[in-house]
Amino acid sequence: xxxxxxxxxxxxxxxxxxxxxxxxxxxxxxxxxxxxxxxxxxxxxxxxxxxxxxxxxxxxxxxxxxxxxxxxxxxxxxxxxxxxxxxxxxxxxxxxxxxxxxxxxxxxxxxxxxxxxxxxxxxxxxxxxxxxxxxxxxxxxxxxxxxxxxxxxxxxxxxxxxxxxxxxxxxxxxxxxxxxxxxxxxxxxxxxxxxxxxxxxxxxxxxxxxxxxxxxxxxxxxxxxxxxxxxxxxxxxxxxxxxxxxxxxxxxxxxxxxxxxxxxxxxxxxxxxxxxxxxxxxxxxxxxxxxxxxxxxxxxxxxxxxxxxxxxxxxxxxxxxxxxxxxxxxxxxxxxxxxxxxxxxxxxxxxxxxxxxxxxxxxxxxxxxxxxxxxxxxxxxxxx
Numbered sequence: 399x400x401x402x403x404x405x406x407x408x409x410x411x412x413x414x415x416x417x418x419x420x421x422x423x424x425x426x427x428x429x430x431x432x433x434x435x436x437x438x439x440x441x442x443x444x445x446x447x448x449x450x451x452x453x454x455x456x457x458x459x460x461x462x463x464x465x466x467x468x469x470x471x472x473x474x475x476x477x478x479x480x481x482x483x484x485x486x487x488x489x490x491x492x493x494x495x496x497x498x499x500x501x502x503x504x505x506x507x508x509x510x511x512x513x514x515x516x517x518x519x520x521x522x523x524x525x526x527x528x529x530x531x532x533x534x535x536x537x538x539x540x541x542x543x544x545x546x547x548x549x550x551x552x553x554x555x556x557x558x559x560x561x562x563x564x565x566x567x568x569x570x571x572x573x574x575x576x577x578x579x580x581x582x583x584x585x586x587x588x589x590x591x592x593x594x595x596x597x598x599x600x601x602x603x604x605x606x607x608x609x610x611x612x613x614x615x616x617x618x619x620x621x622x623x624x625x626x627x628x629x630x631x632x633x634x635x636x637x638x639x640x641x642x643x644x645x646x647x648x649x650x651x652x653x654x655x656x657x658x659x660x661x662x663x664x665x666x667x668x669x670x671x672x673x674x675x676x677x678x679x680x681x682x683x684x685x686x687x688x689x690x691x692x693x694x695x696x697x698x699x700x701x702x703x704x705x706x707x708x709x710x711x712x713x714x715x716x717x718x719x720x721x722x723x724x725x726x727x728x729x730x731x732x733x734x735x736x737x738x739x740x741x742x743x744x745x746x747x748x749x750x751x752x753x754x755x756x757x758x759x760x761x762x763x764x765x766x767x768x769x770x771x772x773x774x775x776x777x778x779x780x781x782x
Contacts, residue, residue, distance in 0.1 A: 409528035413748035414759075417732065421742035432772045434760040435742040437571060437716060439635040440768075441686050443672070444679035447636065451672045460667045465659040466651075467494025467643070471670045474677060475643055483616050491645050493654055494665045498601045498629035498642040502529050503661070505625050505644060508653045509595045510535045514562040519550050521718060521750035521757070523571045523599070543753055547710060548573040548718070551581060555588050564589045567599035568614050569606065569713025572749045572759035576606065576712045579615035586621045596624045601642070602714040604633030604683070607691050614713055623647045630669075632714070634676050635686060641669035690715045693762035693769045700773035701760075704780060708760075715763040718746070722756040724780070732758060739779035741772050 417435040425431045442448065454460065466472065469489070476489040495501040502525070510516060512534035518526045520539045527537035540558045542550045548570065555564065566585065568577040577585070586596045598617035606613055617624035629642035646654055658664070676683075694711055701708045707720035725731040728745040735741045746757030762769055 406532040406534070409531055410524060412524055412528075413729075414744040417736065417742050417744055421736060424736070424740070429740055431736070432741045432768050432775065433764060434762070434772060435744045437632075437714075437761050438637045438763060439632065439686060439715075440764040441635050443634075443636045443639065444676055444682045446675040446679045446682075447672045450675040451668060454668055454671055458667075458671070463494075463664045463667050463670060465655050465662075465664050467492070467665055468667070468670050471673060472643075474674055478677060479616075479618065479645075482613070483619065485616070485618050487618070487645065488648075490651060491648065493644040493646060493651070493658065494670055495627075495642045495644055495658075496662050496665045497631065497640040498599070498627050499525065499529075500658075500662055500665075501627035501629075501642050501644045502526070502597075502599075503533075504654050504657050505597055505627060505646070506530060506533050506535060507657050507661075508646075508650055509597075509625070510562055515560070516563040516565060517555065517558050517561045518565050519548075519554075519567070519570070520752070521548060521570075521572055521746065521754070523567060524748050526565055539751060541752055547712075548575045549577050549581065550585060552584055552588055555585060560592060561589065561594050563595040563597060565597045565599065566617075567602070569602040571602065571714055572716050572744075572746075572757075573709045573718040574711030574714045574716050575709065576614045579619065582615055582617060583620040586617060586624060590621060590623060596621065598624055598626045600626055601629040602632050603628065605687055605690060605715060606713040607694060608712065618645060625650070630673055630676060633683060633687070634673070635683065636669070636673070636676065639666070639669040639672065641665060641673060689766060690762060693764070693766055696766065696769045696773065697760060697762045700776070704773075704776060711762075716759050716761050718749070719758045719760055720756055721758050726755055728755050728758050735776075735779065738782075739775045741775055741779075 421431045472489040472492040476487040479485040479487040515536045517538045517540045520541045530537040589596045626645040630636040698708045708717040711717040732745045744759040746754030
């Protein structure tokens with residue numbers, strides 16, 4: 399008889415990846431599928447990065463690095479904070495990670511014990527509560543549906559009761575909402591007054607659509623004790639390279655280092671070194687954002703014309719679409735849309751345990767012609 403499995407693996411499936419698998423299977427049957435379900439850039443890593451990686455493969459040992467990452471990479475990230483946010487950051491507080499996912503595991507493991515309560519905003523990224531549950535930490539879902547932009551406020555946090563920590567993403571997945579600086583600072587103050595930890599997911603920084611192209615504010619502007627998790631995947635267009643970083647307060651450096659040594663040994667050396675060139679590729683990266691901005695306008699305008707209510711999506715590359723005028727079952731809606739119209743999107747249940755049946759997440763990170771074709775197909779499908 400097989401031994402019973404741990405409860406740690408009893409987490410919800412990631413519906414976006416399930417939809418992606420279904421869409422891929424249809425494509426293998428010869429169907430032309432428009433992918434709006436997975437949040438990754440349609441562009442490769444910048445040319446400078448790819449060329450440098452080829453050179454490194456031929457001429458470098460690519461051995462393990464220090465557990466916290468290669469010194470010059472940590473220094474370059476610290477310089478990025480000085481250049482981009484006007485923050486004087488000690489490179490020793492920068493920890494390179496195997497994607498942002500490892501950053502969340504490391505931060506949760508270092509900060510919280512089993513049974514601690516950590517607030518997660520809803521709608522929000524499904525991996526947050528799943529990772530917390532796998533570590534025997536209790537995720538406390540904090541719904542923010544009463545805010546038109548899905549931005550949390552102090553009353554949302556107070557209604558959740560005492561918390562040992564709060565995790566906030568800005569720009570957000572799936573809504574694309576940005577938490578303004580004054581509200582971000584107030585939320586940090588509330589949590590830290592409870593002796594709780596504030597973890598800021600900033601992986602979509604750089605992808606914003608303000609008229610003056612101001613970036614989302616960083617939690618580091620409001621507290622030296624905030625933990626920032628970020629990544630080279632989204633704005634920097636390096637998803638499969640699996641490389642990210644954390645910025646932690648001084649008192650967390652040693653425990654995070656020890657955890658990294660045992661859990662991951664070190665982040666991937668090739669990916670670390672390759673990131674040194676991405677900071678010389680801002681022209682190419684900004685061109686990507688220009689495409690996202692055009693795609694966003696096409697998608698949101700088209701959806702509104704069809705009677706849907708998409709979120710404003712001020713950042714990231716998603717809109718969270720209220721489909722209640724058409725359906726109260728987003729899973730069935732997405733399944734029909736995929737099979738009948740060839741458009742893959744993610745049911746809101748992935749992000750939202752209470753209102754997800756009324757919502758669908760659509761990504762506009764792909765090619766502009768795909769966004770245009772998706773709107774065309776939607777019109778035809780809805781009129782059928």
